[in-house]
Amino acid sequence: MPSNSFSRSCSLIAIIPSFHIMAIYTIFFTLSAAYVAAVITPSVLIVFVFNETGGDFMYRLGKHAALAGTMILSLQVLLAARIKWITRTFGFDIVIRYHKYIVLFGTLLLAAHPVLLAVGPYGMSLLSDLPGPPLIFLGKLSFLLLLVMIAVSLLWKTLRLSFERWRVIHNIIYILVIGIALVHGILIGSDMQKLPLRIIWFALGGGNLVLFAYHRFIRPALLKKHAYRVEEVRKETDNVWTLRLTPTDGRKRFDFAPGQFQFITLYRGRGLPVEEHHFTIASSPEETLQTETTIKVLGDFTSTICKTAPGDLAAVHAPFGRFSYVVHPDETRLYMFAGGIGITPCMSMIRTLHARKLTLPVTLWYGNNRREEILFADELEKISASGHPRLEVVHVLRFPPDGWNGETGFVDREVIRRNAAQLDAATGCYVVGPKPFLKLVSRSLREMGVKNRRLHTEIFSLID
Numbered sequence: 001m002p003s004n005s006f007s008r009s010c011s012l013i014a015i016i017p018s019f020h021i022m023a024i025y026t027i028f029f030t031l032s033a034a035y036v037a038a039v040i041t042p043s044v045l046i047v048f049v050f051n052e053t054g055g056d057f058m059y060r061l062g063k064h065a066a067l068a069g070t071m072i073l074s075l076q077v078l079l080a081a082r083i084k085w086i087t088r089t090f091g092f093d094i095v096i097r098y099h100k101y102i103v104l105f106g107t108l109l110l111a112a113h114p115v116l117l118a119v120g121p122y123g124m125s126l127l128s129d130l131p132g133p134p135l136i137f138l139g140k141l142s143f144l145l146l147l148v149m150i151a152v153s154l155l156w157k158t159l160r161l162s163f164e165r166w167r168v169i170h171n172i173i174y175i176l177v178i179g180i181a182l183v184h185g186i187l188i189g190s191d192m193q194k195l196p197l198r199i200i201w202f203a204l205g206g207g208n209l210v211l212f213a214y215h216r217f218i219r220p221a222l223l224k225k226h227a228y229r230v231e232e233v234r235k236e237t238d239n240v241w242t243l244r245l246t247p248t249d250g251r252k253r254f255d256f257a258p259g260q261f262q263f264i265t266l267y268r269g270r271g272l273p274v275e276e277h278h279f280t281i282a283s284s285p286e287e288t289l290q291t292e293t294t295i296k297v298l299g300d301f302t303s304t305i306c307k308t309a310p311g312d313l314a315a316v317h318a319p320f321g322r323f324s325y326v327v328h329p330d331e332t333r334l335y336m337f338a339g340g341i342g343i344t345p346c347m348s349m350i351r352t353l354h355a356r357k358l359t360l361p362v363t364l365w366y367g368n369n370r371r372e373e374i375l376f377a378d379e380l381e382k383i384s385a386s387g388h389p390r391l392e393v394v395h396v397l398r399f400p401p402d403g404w405n406g407e408t409g410f411v412d413r414e415v416i417r418r419n420a421a422q423l424d425a426a427t428g429c430y431v432v433g434p435k436p437f438l439k440l441v442s443r444s445l446r447e448m449g450v451k452n453r454r455l456h457t458e459i460f461s462l463i464d
Helices: 004-008 017-049 057-074 076-080 084-090 092-122 134-155 163-188 195-225 302-307 340-355 377-386 413-419 435-447
Strands: 228-237 240-247 261-267 276-280 291-296 313-320 333-339 361-368 390-397 427-432 455-458
Touching (some): 017 195, 076 092, 084 092, 134 163, 163 195, 195 261, 195 313, 228 302, 261 291, 276 291, 276 340, 333 340, 340 361, 361 413
Parallel strands (some): 427 455
Antiparallel strands (some): 228 313, 261 313
């Protein structure tokens, strides 16, 4: 049987297989319905409670577009704040992508607001008069800042902004956008003089400030107070390092499921950057006293990982993600596809299966450019020889050395087909790696008949 810590790391839907599908859809639709209900609440109150009647149709349509758009923007901080009961249901990578794309819909609604008013009773001077009356100017200023925020988010790499600098700019502009939009709405909107709507508006403003302060300042301070200690810094290859972290003051390590990830802020001093980044937990939850994370040098921050030293401290916010076989207990065979450093969540799952002495059949397709980039080769070979799990490793090299007898090129449909024992309805496929790798393997598996419910993917970047 799994350990208590392992079981607690799984969500309810992973622990109770008989209610697995029902729980997924119940929670999914409940949270989705709650989000939609929140967005339309002001309009519902105006139309059905305050009996909005008569008046110009375009004016009413424009007003409700602004209300819904403002509600969407105001709820953005809730989606980004890593609220566990939300992220456990949908997966944090899905939530943050919804956060990214729903703002575009909210922006379209807000863009429609002045256009509909101009087509209606206010005339085109509403759009052409700049800056216009002060209260109307507030609305224009808020929308302009919103466009700037979106542009910076789309072009942060082109602008050569570091992730941390982009994050600061994004947060500052967001607070300005929401603050100005709420002030504009409550000062210019006649409906906002009604007490229930004023309560909603002030709750949005206050709730945004409180949640933002908790997410960006209070929680990080609490995590730093209970920081983990770096016990070991281990070089895996020329540009890959593993950090082993343990709790301080004899505290218990957090629970997690194999394949999940964590947010880490390293406090190292010595002039090294203090930034929060997400990394997969590569170790097994059966190792109850520590966690390990394996990090590849991919940018400015990760280039400093080699300068981390035993004794440095790390604030850890975890766990996150649903990329784990424990979430899908009805799968009787696992196919894992890892590209480069994408091996880390697969290693966490394989190590867990090995530690629990399970004989589940597992095939790992592991793609790299060159042989010297392969991680954990010896460990994978030993686990395969143990029979726990029944592991087969298929190495695929893009640039193989002379005498290489393994697969070459890319992990495509033909490579998969040659090494797949069987691909039935109970086979779970786990794909993780860079975007091109993920797209190629996912497309190949779909062409081979794998259904979406059996195709599980993990996306590295949260903002690309």
